[in-house]
Amino acid sequence: xxxxxxxxxxxxxxxxxxxxxxxxxxxxxxxxxxxxxxxxxxxxxxxxxxxxxxxxxxxxxxxxxxxxxxxxxxxxxxxxxxxxxxxxxxxxxxxxxxxxxxxxxxxxxxxxxxxxxxxxxxxxxxxxxxxxxxxxxxxxxxxxxxxxxxxxxxxxxxxxxxxxxxxxxxxxxxxxxxxxxxxxxxxxxxxxxxxxxxxxxxxxxxxxxxxxxxxxxxxxxxxxxxxxxxxxxxxxxxxxxxxxxxxxxxxxxxxxxxxxxxxxxxxxxxxxxxxxxxxxxxxxxxxxxxxxxxxxxxxxxxxxxxxxxxxxxxxxxxxxxxxxxxxxxxxxxxxxxxxxxxxxxxxxxxxxxxxxxxxxxxxxxxxxxxxxxxxxxxxxxxxxxxxxxxxxxxxxxxxxxxxxxxxxxxxxxxxxxxxxxxxxxxxxxxxxxxxxxxxxxxxxxxxxxxxxxxxxxxxxxxxxxxxxxxxxxxxxxxxxxxxxxxxxxxxxxxxxxxxxxxxxxxxxxxxxxxxxxxxxxxxxxxxxxxxxxxxxxxxxxxxxxxxxxxxxxxxxxxxxxxxxxxxxxxxxxxxxxxxxxxxxxxxxxxxxxxxxxxxxxxxxxxxxxxxxxxxxxxxxxxxxxxxxxxxxxxxxxxxxxxxxxxxxxxxxxxxxxxxxxxxxxxxxxxxxxxxxxxxxxxxxxxx
Amino acid sequence: xxxxxxxxxxxxxxxxxxxxxxxxxxxxxxxxxxxxxxxxxxxxxxxxxxxxxxxxxxxxxxxxxxxxxxxxxxxxxxxxxxxxxxxxxxxxxxxxxxxxxxxxxxxxxxxxxxxxxxxxxxxxxxxxxxxxxxxxxxxxxxxxxxxxxxxxxxxxxxxxxxxxxxxxxxxxxxxxxxxxxxxxxxxxxxxxxxxxxx
Numbered sequence: 001x002x003x004x005x006x007x008x009x010x011x012x013x014x015x016x017x018x019x020x021x022x023x024x025x026x027x028x029x030x031x032x033x034x035x036x037x038x039x040x041x042x043x044x045x046x047x048x049x050x051x052x053x054x055x056x057x058x059x060x061x062x063x064x065x066x067x068x069x070x071x072x073x074x075x076x077x078x079x080x081x082x083x084x085x086x087x088x089x090x091x092x093x094x095x096x097x098x099x100x101x102x103x104x105x106x107x108x109x110x111x112x113x114x115x116x117x118x119x120x121x122x123x124x125x126x127x128x129x130x131x132x133x134x135x136x137x138x139x140x141x142x143x144x145x146x147x148x149x150x151x152x153x154x155x156x157x158x159x160x161x162x163x164x165x166x167x168x169x170x171x172x173x174x175x176x177x178x179x180x181x182x183x184x185x186x187x188x189x190x191x192x193x194x195x196x197x198x199x200x201x202x203x204x205x206x207x208x209x210x211x212x213x214x215x216x217x218x219x220x221x222x223x224x225x226x227x228x229x230x231x232x233x234x235x236x237x238x239x240x241x242x243x244x245x246x247x248x249x250x251x252x253x254x255x256x257x258x259x260x261x262x263x264x265x266x267x268x269x270x271x272x273x274x275x276x277x278x279x280x281x282x283x284x285x286x287x288x289x290x291x292x293x294x295x296x297x298x299x300x301x302x303x304x305x306x307x308x309x310x311x312x313x314x315x316x317x318x319x320x321x322x323x324x325x326x327x328x329x330x331x332x333x334x335x336x337x338x339x340x341x342x343x344x345x346x347x348x349x350x351x352x353x354x355x356x357x358x359x360x361x362x363x364x365x366x367x368x369x370x371x372x373x374x375x376x377x378x379x380x381x382x383x384x385x386x387x388x389x390x391x392x393x394x395x396x397x398x399x400x401x402x403x404x405x406x407x408x409x410x411x412x413x414x415x416x417x418x419x420x421x422x423x424x425x426x427x428x429x430x431x432x433x434x435x436x437x438x439x440x441x442x443x444x445x446x447x448x449x450x451x452x453x454x455x456x457x458x459x460x461x462x463x464x465x466x467x468x469x470x471x472x473x474x475x476x477x478x479x480x481x482x483x484x485x486x487x488x489x490x491x492x493x494x495x496x497x498x499x500x501x502x503x504x505x506x507x508x509x510x511x512x513x514x515x516x517x518x519x520x521x522x523x524x525x526x527x528x529x530x531x532x533x534x535x536x537x538x539x540x541x542x543x544x545x546x547x548x549x550x551x552x553x554x555x556x557x558x559x560x561x562x563x564x565x566x567x568x569x570x571x572x573x574x575x576x577x578x579x580x581x582x583x584x585x586x587x588x589x590x591x592x593x594x595x596x597x598x599x600x601x602x603x604x605x606x607x608x609x610x611x612x613x614x615x616x617x618x619x620x621x622x623x624x625x626x627x628x629x630x631x632x633x634x635x636x637x638x639x640x641x642x643x644x645x646x647x648x649x650x651x652x653x654x655x656x657x658x659x660x661x662x663x664x665x666x667x668x669x670x671x672x673x674x675x676x677x678x679x680x681x682x683x684x685x686x687x
Numbered sequence: 688x689x690x691x692x693x694x695x696x697x698x699x700x701x702x703x704x705x706x707x708x709x710x711x712x713x714x715x716x717x718x719x720x721x722x723x724x725x726x727x728x729x730x731x732x733x734x735x736x737x738x739x740x741x742x743x744x745x746x747x748x749x750x751x752x753x754x755x756x757x758x759x760x761x762x763x764x765x766x767x768x769x770x771x772x773x774x775x776x777x778x779x780x781x782x783x784x785x786x787x788x789x790x791x792x793x794x795x796x797x798x799x800x801x802x803x804x805x806x807x808x809x810x811x812x813x814x815x816x817x818x819x820x821x822x823x824x825x826x827x828x829x830x831x832x833x834x835x836x837x838x839x840x841x842x843x844x845x846x847x848x849x850x851x852x853x854x855x856x857x858x859x860x861x862x863x864x865x866x867x868x869x870x871x872x873x874x875x876x877x878x879x880x881x882x883x884x885x
Contacts, residue, residue, distance in 0.1 A: 330746060428781075655718075
């Protein structure tokens with residue numbers, strides 16, 4: 001080999017080794033780095049066919065009007081949107097749109113010219129058949145179906161050329177409470193968003209490469225932005241200490257002690273960002289409670305809201321805690337899951353305050369406790385716990401019952417609140433037995449399941465939290481560990497009211513949630529109930545740690561309508577029905593089989609006019625308008641990810657085999673190039 | 688380049704290549720071998736034993752047999768879909784409907800071993816699922832989607848029987864852990880066959 005070629009080989013070798021190392025290095029961070037978090041839903045879109053090339057374009061939204069009524073924590077919204085068919089053909093439009101996470105759509109009205117078609121709640125399959133029949137008969141029809149918790153599809157059949165259709169929908173949601181403030185968010189992205197440069201963010205490239213859906217994503221051209229008008233009325237139940245919008249300029253007016261009105265500063269606002277409204281009730285030294293009621297069908301529906309005291313005073317009222325960490329080290333936790341669980345516990349240890357007590361329990365086929373019983377959170381014991389957690393290894397079965405028994409055993413020391421942080425992937429088969437055990441042995445403890453891994457058993461987590469009177473946290477990726485654990489601990493730090501009981505003064509009262517959780521500094525507590533008898537006051541009792549707390553509330557009705565025309569006044573009844581449906585869907589009523597649950601949900605859906613998994617809204621016009629024999633073109637819309645509804649991620653299902661083989665081949669190439677000189681020539685020459 | 692350095696590079700890269708190659712080749716071999724061992728414990732399960740572990744230290748057991756005649760495919764499905772389980776066979780995702788039951792039964796498998804066949808699945812294909820107990824169920828493939836890993840709606844329960852198969856996407860990616868998933872959904876067809884017979 002000549003010196004020059006020798007050098008070339010040398011640098012080639014080094015280059016290849018470098019490339020291989022670099023490859024191995026980048027391979028790791030790439031894992032799990034994407035796809036988690038709250039990516040955006042890219043607005044709702046009404047798609048219409050355009051031209052002969054088979055593409056579809058969004059129909060122009062002419063305008064949007066939004067009116068929202070807030071009763072305590074319930075917001076009812078009415079959204080009016082007008083669409084126009086700009087083409088020359090009769091079309092069926094399919095409109096997919098996001099609503100706030102917990103929004104429950106209950107009304108759909110379609111206005112075509114002078115005609116008003118009121119949507120009816122029907123069992124889902126029947127609604128679909130009614131719609132299809134109307135479509136085939138050339139009638140105007142509209143169908144609203146729930147695709148996923150916060151994604152809805154509205155189909156409108158037989159829109160004539162140049163015709164304008166107005167769709168009015170009403171929904172209800174529970175407003176969020178964040179850092180001492182209520183926050184109402186209205187996704188103005190509900191109107192089409194036009195993005196001049198390419199497809200919306202988050203659309204995987206594969207949709208271009210491999211059309212899985214029959215619809216090619218619409219081209220996002222420049223288009224006029226839809227103007228929006230918006231008004232909000234808030235009956236907060238308390239006097240407010242602040243009311244403002246971080247997103248838009250607003251005007252406000254106070255109607256009475258606890259009722260406020262809000263409207264956008266200019267009449268029409270471009271729908272380029274979500275509307276956000278924040279308000280904070282004036283808070284005192286002790287928890288406060290408010291009660292809203294309404295009559296419906298001879299029954300009284302009540303909404304009880306308890307808000308924690310001013311955080312400035314919360315420190316004083318803070319109950320000392322006994323925290324029991326339980327970590328699942330069974331075989332199914334092996335790998336990334338166990339690493340995340342360890343990280344979560346390490347973060348949790350940092351959160352302990354002097355005066356708190358704690359213990360760590362590990363379980364797989366057997367249960368192992370770090371300390372025989374809880375110890376004070378001093379630096380030495382925390383250090384010991386850190387070592388213990390570090391040394392954990394995943395192996396064996398999932399014998400959860402013993403671990404639960406160890407965690408819930410006995411009573412916490414006098415004056416302490418016991419919080420059990422239960423980190424697991426929930427890979428168990430004997431769920432009902434475990435739930436029963438938790439229900440029986442919970443005592444003064446509270447159970448906070450933390451779901452770990454790519455496919456945790458979310459049913460187990462949710463139900464265990466419910467039976468354990470705690471909340472459930474889900475951690476889907478290593479990136480979420482510290483954020484989610486911090487949020488959990490901020491909340492757990494300050495239980496302000498435990499063992500809450502509500503005396504409804506009516507033996508037939510049906511309250512949801514049936515088991516009332518504790519009140520924490522970070523979260524108001526909302527209980528709904530249906531009362532059958534005449535009740536004029538209710539009594540709320542709890543333990544403040546320093547002593548008992550009690551409030552007597554008189555029943556009152558929500559403030560009457562003001563300037564804006566209110567929708568049907570059934571916010572509280574609907575919230576009650578929605579919560580009961582959630583409980584039913586969770587299999588919350590023991591012994592109920594699937595068919596019984598379905599029937600009960602359909603009944604509630606029909607009685608309270610709610611769109612559920614089993615009921616849909618359908619609106620059919622009686623007169624055919626499309627010319628006979630016209631078959632409207634149908635289109636579906638590629639569905640986007642619902643924001644924030646990611647309760648988990650799908651299992652990861654690729655092995656490292658192809659990567660290993662590729663690197664192996666590469667390295668083999670390196671070896672071939674760098675093979676000792678003797679073997680570089682033929683055996684005969686070498687001799 | 689000195690002869691010593693060359694020798695070092697040669698030996699290092701050759702041995703690394705060997706180790707990685709063995710490792711990379713072992714994964715598919717393990718996937719195949721495991722299915723053979725699983726077939727044995729499946730037979731025992733079918734004859735009435737409960738939760739037959741294929742090897743003493745296993746933390747999973749066979750719960751169904753999945754077949755697709757057109758592709759000559761025959762797989763034993765395991766309980767649970769943790770990474771450890773998936774090395775040996777497709778896994779039933781905890782918390783979803785049981786195989787053969789009412790509701791959405793979700794099974795996931797590795798895109799480069801057991802569930803590689805999904806790339807060849809066509810709409811209308813008939814998947815046969817034999818649960819441990821009860822009759823053989825047939826499912827007709829009605830849809831496939833490419834979704835992000837956070838699109839858990841494919842796991843959502845239904846009130847009618849549905850079989851959902853999940854694997855990673857794209858099939859030929861070299862790096863594991865990408866954000867896309869390939870999802871095949873199949874609805875139960877009315878004709879139920881006699882099953883494997885006990």
